[in-house]
Amino acid sequence: MSNQTPEAQAAAAAHLKLIEQLDIHSIHKSFRNTHWRPNQRRNKNIKTILGDAQRKEANSILATPQDASGAATPAPVGDDGLSTSGTSTPAVPSTNGANANGTTVSLAQASRSLSKLVLEKSLNVPSKGSNGLAASLSSAPVATYTNIESAPSLAPMRRYCDITGLSAPYIDPKTRLRYHNAEVFAMIRSLPQGVGEQFLEARGAHTVLK
């Protein structure tokens, strides 16, 4: 580094100083619990999370005795605060003041597995609320990450040129690209190998090799 100009050296030093100022690795963070050891494999993408959840659900259904499920579903109207349907969450002002602070929860109830609670809830569909709106809302399926996705469109689809974005009355049978006019067509035919596929990819119409 001896061949650097003094200005460059000064700039490098200033940059190093800035970086050391910005660095938060070396700062001791007193607000963190020093005993916190997170699970090493906690980083999961959506696909794995959904897969895991599905597997777990399948297992829990297998594990729950079919005949016992009815008996184990007490489903009282203003119950213990563990049930999670929309009408009976602790947050909603309820007539029963006792469960607002959740003191009546018995140890036995609390120890019930949460997945079982979910199962109970889905079995608990029959209306129980006092007003019709709440009942109809709670009878609707619970929103999950996957089921709130909007469905494919039913409207007739317009066609746009893959190159220019203008309206596309034609399709090139060779590349399957939609195009606007003869000039664009000439350009499509002069594209190098593979570029046509990239144009298709922008529209999600490319061929995926598996």
Place this chain on the structure above:
Amino acid sequence: MAPSAVDDTVSRREVWKTLPDPVLYPVKEAKFEKYIEPQSDGYERAKAQSGGNPAIVIDNGSWAVRAGWSFENAPRLAVPPIMAKYRDRKLGKTFSFAGQDCYADTSARGHIRNAFEAGTGIVSNWDVMEHVLDYVFLKLGMNGVDGAIDMPVVMTEAVANLPYSRKSMTEIIFECYGAPSLTYGIDSLFAYRHNQGKTGIVVSSSHSATHLIPVYNQKPLLAQATRLNWGGWHAAEYLLKLIRLKYYYGFPGKLNSSQAENMVRDFCYVSQDYDSELAHYLEWTGLEDRERIVQYPYTEEVIIQKSEEELARIAERKKESGRRLQEQATKMRLERLMKKEQELEYYKDVQRRISEQTTKKEIKRILDDAEVKDEAALDRMVKELEKSIKRARTKDLGGEQEEEQEAPDFSLLDVPDDQLDEAGLKQKRQQRLMKSNHDARARAKAEKEAEKARIAEEARLDEERRTNDLEGWLEEKRQLRLAKLAQIKERDRLKADLGNRKSLANQIRMKNLANLASDTPAATGRKRRRGGDDDDFGADDADWGVYRSVAIGANKGDSDDEDEAEEDLEASVRALEQDLLEYDKEFTYEHTLEAQNDWTKSLLHAFRYGPRPFDAAAPAETHRLHLNVERIRVPEVIFQPSAIAGVDQAGIIEIAGDILNQRLVGIPGLDRDSFLKDIFLTGGNTMFQGFDERMRASLVPLLPAGTQLTVRKAKDPILDAWKGAAGWAGSEDWQRAKVTREEYQEKGAEYLKEHDLGNAFS
């Protein structure tokens, strides 16, 4: 072609010169701004007012994490949810950065990781998330507390967040930071609360997704909520893809998604009538106003500008040295000439002396003195000298030298061999060689003359025909031109065909290749091989022809031949057009091939380079992005996701129509029309100019005539979620909805209290 159209093009070719200079926008991208000091004053104030339920409010968005104090009216921090961590080997030190600080250093920039799964609102990298939260708490002045954050935390999460993600976040907040309580809520519902919404449809289009949530009497109908997987992130990526494809042959600037994000924000707008606006978007009139040009940094080739005097001096110097050289050359030439003249004198003298002598012996002595073989050689020498002196003289005079070749002496050729001695035979051979040479030259000359005469004759005939029968002549020329054009087309087609693997030309080529490579080639017509190892390939010259058929591309066949033919076609079309231009009144410049291939005619030129000519050699122009159709194409995706970007989902209008007309109608106790009074837009991706008008205009046709429809924008589509959460924190609802540390320890990480602004348990 109609005259008006012709005028149009002519003016087009000229009109760009009257256009104002193009407005160039610089490239913008996310960058490091400045160091943010930890701000402990907020924490001090929070501790002071323990009665007012202060809380740390974090809007945990995929575009920015905004954090601040619930008693303030704006977040203290807004950082992207990214971190960079790397080890500097030279210093032996590990650095880690979060938020904008990641952009401060080049190696840090290379190590950036995002907390969210790309294009979704779901956190998938918890190490990064923790790091960003560390940063947030540091900057909020929490460092110094002992072992735990002693302030309640209010956070936003995605609509229908995955239980696993919520569980992980809860664990971190309680286990790692030891917060006394935690509440989750949905960002868009917070924003709706902040904008005093009661009943309506919340349309939230953010960085990672677009959600529609009907809210009835302040209660969200989450079961009717719908998500479209399109947000600002997708828009930026889509624009980036479009730009790369637009200049697929190589854009010299470095493109990244942060730049694309800025372009989307700065230049895109929602079209009120997409199809009709699109149809006229690339028209020439007004194109300069519709396009936006982004100039990427470039280095201009340095041309050192010299002053007038300097140039003059350089020219003078050059001339001076040239003159000196010339002088030297003339001097040398003169010297050489003089020397030659002296030699000539000398040899002439020798000749004269020989002619005076009579005895052979004397002659021989003189010849030996002059170091010449014999008399004939001497003659030749004298003749050559004379010639070269003459040539030098004419050259000095600057006159054209006429190469008058006197026919050499072929006298010996007619003499039979047996009458010649050894020397004579040798000379005869030489003469024969020279004769054939001379004859060939003469033949070529004659041929050239004949060709010239033929062309002249042809031109004369052509001329004659033109003067006698102009119409027929013109017609003939026209036909010829069309034929040539067809030929050009055919040639181009063939060329393109060779690029196609399945074309006949290529199949034959592949067959040939396979044949050449195979050990036992199929006999191609002739029996090339008789015995086993008897390889006589190449014995027949025609064998080599196979390589011609196999070579491809520039070397296809004899490349020189092809190039010449190519030149020829274009040149002959040009010549024909010249004739037609001169004599055909109907044929104007606009009809020529050149005019038809002109850039003013090209849609793709307008698309890529706008209404001005493009100079591929100017680095300033090659480093420009021209955005035109993209300006409305990118925001339009949210209305037509499958038609434009291939997202197989219904557009935002269709979703809203479905919710309003199908899903809400069936529910007893709901008044559908009350939702229409408040279509509420929030989120950064709704900030496009014209978004709310388009929303209103497109929803009206889906509703019964005369229904009242109100579309409104959030006061601040970006910050209202945080503000709403801050306003909610401390309220009674919040008190009821918060999960305390004790509850967490007792009921586990998945425990959640449902409330009017949050997700339902699932």
